[in-house]
Amino acid sequence: MDHSLPAGADAIVMDARDHVATALRDLQAGEVVRYQAGGKAGSVTLLEAVSFGHKLAVSDISEGTEVRKYGEVIGRSVAFIEAGRHVHVHNIEGIRGRGDQAEAKEGGGAL
Amino acid sequence: MTAGSKQATFMGYERENGDVGIRNHLLIIPTVICSNQVSSRVSQLVPGAIAVPHQHGCSQIGADKDRTFDVLAGTGMNPNVGAVLIISLGCEVVDPQALADKIRVTGKPVEWFDIQSVGGSIKAIEHGAKLARELQAKLHMQPKVPIPLSRLKVGVKCGGSDATSGLASNPALGAAADSLVREGGTIVIGETTEIIGAEHVLAERCAEPVIKEQLYHIVDRFEREVERMGADMRGGNPSPGNIAGGLSTIEEKSLGCISKCGTSPILGVIEYAEQLPEGGLYFMDSPGNDIECVSGMAAAGAHIVCFTTGRGTPTGAAVIPVIKITGNGRTFKLMEDNMDVDVSPMLDGSLPLEEAGERVWQEIIEVADGKLTKAEILGHQEFSINRIGPSL
Numbered sequence: 001m002d003h004s005l006p007a008g009a010d011a012i013v014m015d016a017r018d019h020v021a022t023a024l025r026d027l028q029a030g031e032v033v034r035y036q037a038g039g040k041a042g043s044v045t046l047l048e049a050v051s052f053g054h055k056l057a058v059s060d061i062s063e064g065t066e067v068r069k070y071g072e073v074i075g076r077s078v079a080f081i082e083a084g085r086h087v088h089v090h091n092i093e094g095i096r097g098r099g100d101q102a103e104a105k106e107g108g109g110a111l
Numbered sequence: 112m113t114a115g116s117k118q119a120t121f122m123g124y125e126r127e128n129g130d131v132g133i134r135n136h137l138l139i140i141p142t143v144i145c146s147n148q149v150s151s152r153v154s155q156l157v158p159g160a161i162a163v164p165h166q167h168g169c170s171q172i173g174a175d176k177d178r179t180f181d182v183l184a185g186t187g188m189n190p191n192v193g194a195v196l197i198i199s200l201g202c203e204v205v206d207p208q209a210l211a212d213k214i215r216v217t218g219k220p221v222e223w224f225d226i227q228s229v230g231g232s233i234k235a236i237e238h239g240a241k242l243a244r245e246l247q248a249k250l251h252m253q254p255k256v257p258i259p260l261s262r263l264k265v266g267v268k269c270g271g272s273d274a275t276s277g278l279a280s281n282p283a284l285g286a287a288a289d290s291l292v293r294e295g296g297t298i299v300i301g302e303t304t305e306i307i308g309a310e311h312v313l314a315e316r317c318a319e320p321v322i323k324e325q326l327y328h329i330v331d332r333f334e335r336e337v338e339r340m341g342a343d344m345r346g347g348n349p350s351p352g353n354i355a356g357g358l359s360t361i362e363e364k365s366l367g368c369i370s371k372c373g374t375s376p377i378l379g380v381i382e383y384a385e386q387l388p389e390g391g392l393y394f395m396d397s398p399g400n401d402i403e404c405v406s407g408m409a410a411a412g413a414h415i416v417c418f419t420t421g422r423g424t425p426t427g428a429a430v431i432p433v434i435k436i437t438g439n440g441r442t443f444k445l446m447e448d449n450m451d452v453d454v455s456p457m458l459d460g461s462l463p464l465e466e467a468g469e470r471v472w473q474e475i476i477e478v479a480d481g482k483l484t485k486a487e488i489l490g491h492q493e494f495s496i497n498r499i500g501p502s503l
Contacts, residue, residue, distance in 0.1 A: 004457065004463040004465070005458060005459075007461065009459075009460065022357070023357075024458050052357075053273050053356050054357035055357065070367070072309065073308070073362060074308070074359065074360050075362055088357070088359050089359050092359050092360065093345075093360065094308075094362055095308075095360075096360075097304075097337045097338075097343070099337045099339070099342045099343065099344070100341060101343075
């Protein structure tokens with residue numbers, strides 16, 4: 001990351017390819033959140049509260065999508081996520097370091 | 112000193128082998144858990160002495176035993192240490208004579224004895240205190256001299272991360288890391304676990320194809336170990352606190368982590384506690400565990416660790432200052448006892464990245480010059496050795 005953060009933003013989108021913004025303060029349901037993404041202004045209406053440091057969807061994310069932040073893949077959605085929803089462990093999962101799934105694959109045949 | 116001013120030197124200690132130190136500690140090393148209590152008692156009798164009690168040193172074999180030896184030796188060899196007293200039980204697997212010989216290569220005074228030969232705890236404490244007092248007296252005679260900033264070796268670490276780590280404190284530390292590398296100094300980043308999902312970004316910065324292969328190899332080895340345990344990393348890393356702070360996956364945490372080492376090319380991958388080369392950026396294969404990683408960096412010869420945290424942690428280290436940097440304004444206020452640098456104004460746009468980096472860089476220079484970190488003032492001397500084998 002080679003940029004400074006914009007003054008007075010409610011949320012920050014790190015890269016134009018990102019599906020999510022990070023809340024820079026505690027945000028309430030119904031708030032219209034404005035952000036900059038790749039030099040363009042965007043806004044999204046929050047469907048639920050999102051705490052400082054947590055993520056919100058800036059676009060609709062279909063189930064099974066590789067979700068991006070910093071322009072890179074941070075995980076995969078496990079449900080449809082509407083723009084304005086809180087994005088966290090309840091609707092995205094990690095793809096890497098998943099020993100639980102390795103075991104499920106191996107054990108699957110025996111069950 | 113004003114922000115932006117250039118100071119090409121700091122006042123430090125010249126060692127006999129040409130190393131330079133920013134502190135002048137008397138270190139008391141128990142070779143084994145069985146000599147922890149005697150070591151701690153001796154350190155209490157000689158103010159300024161630092162003991163490093165630990166759980167290991169016996170019932171270990173092979174690479175696991177070697178790792179414990181390397182961390183103890185590296186901690187003794189660390190240039191911030193001026194003299195060493197080794198206290199052995201007398202029957203453990205870590206050989207105190209070999210440990211003393213290894214540390215003596217640096218030219219610093221090293222003494223050792225074993226509790227069984229001296230005749231029990233009380234006599235050992237008395238004997239140890241006499242030796243420690245003599246060593247401490249010698250250290251106090253040593254003058255400080257001007258040393259170029261290019262000689263500094265700094266570890267970069269993050270722990271207790273939240274979303275502000277990736278947005279503010281890690282990029283700020285990265286800018287400071289670039290300043291040190293430009294001066295000719297050395298940066299080491301570790302935490303192999305916490306580049307999972309971001310290794311492709313770092314791999315592109317490896318100076319040679321063989322370094323890139325090594326980087327992929329150590330990440331793959333770590334991930335296979337996690338898979339062998341049959342568990343999801345999530346919950347262990349990212350930790351419950353990371354998740355409460357807004358980090359959802361290891362990939363997200365990793366992508367936020369890597370900016371703390373700056374933008375220099377990666378010149379090599381070193382083993383945990385392996386001696387750091389001089390100049391440029393290196394990757395040390397280490398766990399993400401805060402104390403194990405920082406102890407490994409100290410054993411590798413780092414003078415300072417810069418530690419970013421969003422949630423807040425009090426941790427220090429036995430022989431090196433740990434500078435705590437946070438991008439979370441609430442944490443800075445709540446845990447001001449433990450936080451050295453606040454870069455949270457980055458988040459409302461009032462502190463540009465470049466200035467935040469300069470703030471961290473100036474703190475590094477001042478701490479090298481003798482300014483105590485909060486962790487040092489409060490006596491934080493955490494020490495932990497990473498293990499890679501079973502206890503026998």
